[in-house]
Amino acid sequence: MKRLVILGGGTAGTMVANKLRAALGTHELHITVVDRDDAHNYQPGYLFMPFGIYNTSDIVRSRHRFIDDGIELVLTEIGTVDPASRTVHLADGRLLAYDVLVIATGVSPRPDATPGMNGKLWGSSIHEFYSLPGAQALTEAMRRFRGGRLVVHITEMPIKCPVAPMEFTFLADDWLRKHRIRERTEVTYVTPLDGAFTKPVASRELATALVDREIALETDFAVEHIDNDTSELVSFDGRRIGFDLLVTVPLNMGADYIARSGLGDELNLVPCDQHTMRSLAHPEIHVLGDAGTLQTSKAGSVAHFAVDVFVHNFLDEFNGRPATHGFDGHANCFIESGNGKGMLLDFNYTTEPFTGDFPLPVVGPFKLLKETRLNHIGKLAFRWIYWNLLLPGRPIPLIPTAMSLAGKRMEKDVTAAGTGMPTAVALSSPPPPPRPATRPAPEPRPETTPLATTDQVLPTPIIPKF
Amino acid sequence: MPTTMIAGRPIDVNDEGFLSSYDQWDEKLGGELAKLIGIDMTEAHWAPIRFLRADYPARGETATLRRASTVGGFAIKDLFELFPGKPAKKMAYIAGLPKPKGCV
Numbered sequence: 001m002k003r004l005v006i007l008g009g010g011t012a013g014t015m016v017a018n019k020l021r022a023a024l025g026t027h028e029l030h031i032t033v034v035d036r037d038d039a040h041n042y043q044p045g046y047l048f049m050p051f052g053i054y055n056t057s058d059i060v061r062s063r064h065r066f067i068d069d070g071i072e073l074v075l076t077e078i079g080t081v082d083p084a085s086r087t088v089h090l091a092d093g094r095l096l097a098y099d100v101l102v103i104a105t106g107v108s109p110r111p112d113a114t115p116g117m118n119g120k121l122w123g124s125s126i127h128e129f130y131s132l133p134g135a136q137a138l139t140e141a142m143r144r145f146r147g148g149r150l151v152v153h154i155t156e157m158p159i160k161c162p163v164a165p166m167e168f169t170f171l172a173d174d175w176l177r178k179h180r181i182r183e184r185t186e187v188t189y190v191t192p193l194d195g196a197f198t199k200p201v202a203s204r205e206l207a208t209a210l211v212d213r214e215i216a217l218e219t220d221f222a223v224e225h226i227d228n229d230t231s232e233l234v235s236f237d238g239r240r241i242g243f244d245l246l247v248t249v250p251l252n253m254g255a256d257y258i259a260r261s262g263l264g265d266e267l268n269l270v271p272c273d274q275h276t277m278r279s280l281a282h283p284e285i286h287v288l289g290d291a292g293t294l295q296t297s298k299a300g301s302v303a304h305f306a307v308d309v310f311v312h313n314f315l316d317e318f319n320g321r322p323a324t325h326g327f328d329g330h331a332n333c334f335i336e337s338g339n340g341k342g343m344l345l346d347f348n349y350t351t352e353p354f355t356g357d358f359p360l361p362v363v364g365p366f367k368l369l370k371e372t373r374l375n376h377i378g379k380l381a382f383r384w385i386y387w388n389l390l391l392p393g394r395p396i397p398l399i400p401t402a403m404s405l406a407g408k409r410m411e412k413d414v415t416a417a418g419t420g421m422p423t424a425v426a427l428s429s430p431p432p433p434p435r436p437a438t439r440p441a442p443e444p445r446p447e448t449t450p451l452a453t454t455d456q457v458l459p460t461p462i463i464p465k466f
Numbered sequence: 467m468p469t470t471m472i473a474g475r476p477i478d479v480n481d482e483g484f485l486s487s488y489d490q491w492d493e494k495l496g497g498e499l500a501k502l503i504g505i506d507m508t509e510a511h512w513a514p515i516r517f518l519r520a521d522y523p524a525r526g527e528t529a530t531l532r533r534a535s536t537v538g539g540f541a542i543k544d545l546f547e548l549f550p551g552k553p554a555k556k557m558a559y560i561a562g563l564p565k566p567k568g569c570v
Contacts, residue, residue: 156532194552220552222531224543236546266536271525295527295567458470462483463502464559466552 002029002318005088005096007078008104009035009063011043011391012289012303016102018393019311021068024318032072032096034088038063042386044300046135047164047336050142051175056132058383066391078105081261083282099284100314103258103270106290107160107298109134109250114155116226117250125231126246129168130160141245142175147184148244150176153233154191155223158267159252160290160298163345165189166196166206167336168247173213174338188216190233190241195219199352201411202345205369209337252298254291269293274349275326277310286310296329296349304390305330308401330403334379342375344368348403357407359398368408473498484558484565488522491562500560507560511548514540518561528558528566 004020006013017033045059067073077091081101088096109130111117117126127138152169159165169189176182189196189210195203196210196217210217224236232240254268263270263281271280272292279285288306290298306327313323329349336342344366345353357364366375389396467486469476473495478486485491485499496515500507507515517538521529531554534540542553549556554566 222542222546236543237551266533456468457476458468461470461472461477461499461502462468462479462481464482464484464555464565466503466555 001027002099003097004029004031004100004102005098006031006033006102006104007081007088008102008106008289008291009033009040009067009073010104010106010289011300011386012106012307013102013104014040014063014066014391015304015307015393016104016288016310017071018066018068018391019307020314021070022393023311023315026070029318030072031070032074032098033063033067034074034076034078034090034096035063036075036077038075040066040391041132042383044161044386045383046129046132047167047171049135050129050138050168051171052139054383056136059132061387066387068392078255078257079260080257081263081285083261083263083285086284101285102310103263103279103285103287103291104289104303105255105258107252107254107267107269110253111248111250113251113253114223114226116228117155117248119226119228121226121228121231121246125244126226126248128248128250129164130249130252138247142172145181145245147176147181149186149188149242151188151190151233151241151243151246153221153223153246153248154193155249155251156192158298159249161333162297162299163197163333163335165191165247165249169215170209170213170338171336172247173215186216187213188218188241190218190221192222193219199347201355202353202369205343205355209371213338252290258291265293274329275309276313276323277306277327294327294329296347297331297333299331299333300386300390301332302330304396305332305401328402330401332399334375334382336376336379337371340376341371341373342377342379343371344375344378346403346408351403351405351408351410354408354410356409359400359404359407361407364407472502480564482565485562486564488562491519496560496562499562503556503559505549505556505560510544511560514538514545514548514557515561518557518563522561522563528554528561528563530554530566 006017013033017031020029021031040061040063042059045054048054064073079089079091081088086098109128111122123137127141128134129138150172152165154165173187176185196206197203218241222236224234227234232242234240254264258264258268258270265271270287270292272278272287273280274294277286277288277292279287288310289303296302309325309327312325316323331347333345334342335345344358346358346368347353353369355369358366358368366378385396467478467480470479477490480486497507514534517534518529531542531545535542545553558565
């Protein structure tokens with residue numbers, strides 16, 4: 001009998017365990033799931049807690065309840081993984097031997113990685129919402145907030161759910177208006193990226209949404225430290241942004257046992273194949289969910305689609321057939337935009353998020369990258385889908401594992417080169433740039449040469465826009 | 467993919483101007499690329515560029531500032547002084563590597 005050990009009983013780990021348990025009998029495959037505790041948190045719910053939309057009881061369930069019979073659940077910390085002997089050393093001294101190992105322990109916020117983040121202001125005027133205690137503390141801070149400078153900040157990419165800080169900003173704007181303190185509050189969004197989002201069409205639509213809400217955007221901000229005496233974010237290039245309430249997304253890192261086992265990169269992420277999620281260093285190890293280096297969003301939808309691919313391939317190999325499925329990087333994310341509305345993103349490795357209808361052309365019913373009430377309802381409905389369909393491994397209607405181009409309005413100027421995808425409408429005029437939050441010293445910018453589209457040899461070099 | 471003349475020879479680049487062939491690069495070309503974006507290369511500049519070049523082949527992606535700092539041992543503050551504004555992007559351009567992947 002083969003032994004499968006799954007490290008992490010979160011979104012990805014629970015789905016893999018249940019799907020494989022349903023496919024193979026207990027006499028064929030022994031499945032063990034390891035996690036440190038019995039609390040399964042619905043992580044997308046953290047975002048809603050500070051605004052009183054969800055409370056702790058909406059978000060936390062027992063892991064046991066979602067892990068099917070016939071799966072062994074071991075609750076303890078992980079010591080190390082020894083790939084040479086295919087053994088997991090648990091913190092309590094037990095050893096687990098495996099034939100196949102799935103690493104699905106995700107990433108967690110590390111406020112201690114940025115000087116001054118974890119200092120005397122931590123928990124009073126500096127908060128985060130990427131953990132349950134963080135979201136609970138921020139809920140109290142929002143209740144006490146009476147106006148001033150609210151700064152929403154991303155420390156460094158990659159982070160899980162890369163649109164969550166933007167959603168927090170939109171929800172905060174809405175919440176402040178409802179509490180009649182928006183006019184007394186300056187809201188600033190601070191990002192290490194060069195725009196509201198890196199993908200051009202989504203960045204344009206989200207930048208417009210920031211302008212509409214009079215939210216300042218500060219880009220290319222690489223935080224060096226947080227000054228606890230002056231309550232300022234300080235960047236490596238000397239910019240300072242003052243705050244009365246800072247909601248930051250600390251550096252996200254994989255679990256420490258990955259570093260102890262020599263399996264990770266500088267962020268404790270396990271380097272893995274982009275299509276099979278197989279560890280590049282150890283073929284019997286696979287990485288699912290946020291723990292690996294897939295170049296797509298760290299999000300539950302990605303975990304879901306990647307798990308589907310992994311399960312197909314696992315069963316093929318289990319039955320002596322070559323594994324033929326490949327993951328396309330598909331992500332599907334609802335974005336809360338406040339005031340009872342939401343947007344929707346759908347993209348993969350080669351196709352960026354576009355506007356359009358989802359999942360069907362014209363009829364939708366969801367609108368991509370547009371604020372609609374139905375998108376918001378879709379987001380709230382997802383909590384039910386998560387507990388009742390996703391974790392048990394049941395199919396989710398209408399959402400395919402591979403991304404579809406149906407209904408998407410592809411924009412020629414921004415289509416990733418080499419995808420061979422059709423293009424449709426022209427790029428509409430860009431929105432006015434959001435006002436900067438600080439005034440950095442002006443820097444001379446080299447003129448950009450127009451984009452080349454043919455194979456001719458250009459006499460002068462193309463100089464990137466910096 | 468366009469081809470462009472840099473330092474008197476044809477070089478394959480992407481639409482933004484970043485080199486698309488790892489093997490077309492040498493330090494002479496790197497120096498020319500640096501000039502195009504207003505940087506005069508010194509030994510202090512070359513050290514992180516050489517780290518990026520050496521780090522790339524095994525991983526298939528350009529090192530981030532954090533990796534240059536934790537693995538390469540370069541202080542991020544210094545990189546901001548050597549390559550002002552957007553050091554990760556400027557270093558990748560000079561090193562003839564793809565723009566580092568940011569948000570996905």
